Amino acid sequence: MQLRTLLTASFASTALLATAPSAFAAPNADGLYLGIGTGFSSLENDDDEVGDFISDGAEDFDLDDEEDNGFKGFVGYEFNPYFATEIFYADLGRTRLRGNSDANTDLESDAYGASLVGQLPITSWFTAFAKAGVAKWQTNVDGNLGGASVDLEDQDGTDPVYGVGAQFNFDPFLVRAEYERYDFDSDYQIDSFTASAGFRF
DSSP states (O other): OHHHHHHHHHHHHHHHHHTOGGGOOOOOSSEEEEEEEEEEEEEOOOHHHHHHHHSTTOOSEEEEEOEEEEEEEEEEEEEETTEEEEEEEEEEEEEEEEEGGGOEEEEEEEEEEEEEEEEEESSSSEEEEEEEEEEEEEEEEEEOOSOTTOOOOOEEEEEEEEEEEEEEEETTEEEEEEEEEEEEETTEEEEEEEEEEEEEO
16 A cells, blocks of 8 residues: 555656656756655565574564565765766664464665766656665664564675666755665565655765
């Protein structure tokens, strides 16, 4: 439902903005920018993979809630209309596990890092982009699964992040929507969908 709402809003915004291109000014070709956004995250793994991620073979639990709200902030520098770099921080929300005896465990993740951004200016006011980078992440495990023999562990690491998006330019303001995949490891991958607003200097 969250994904459907976000996509509907994005398509509606695109249709509205496409009818009035004269309302937009061409952005600066280079310079500093920053932004903040919100959206939701979604875990892309099954029970067995998550069990291997938080402990060696943890079992007897179900994924009770795989989506949550999140937010991100970013600071970037655009070298030209086709290339930029960004540093970012992302709160990737919570995944809830329900164990035996009604025990719950929350996995709360966040990440920070840097990305290279390739940009394709479609018009002076609309830009598509793709990004790839490295994220330093951590996942805090809070709670238990109702089994005294299972020792759940916080996790952290440094792994790839990549994504695609679209940006509308209201110089000096910007509005963007993007999808990102945080690839913690093969047992824990989080997809993030965000909408952000920013400012160019």
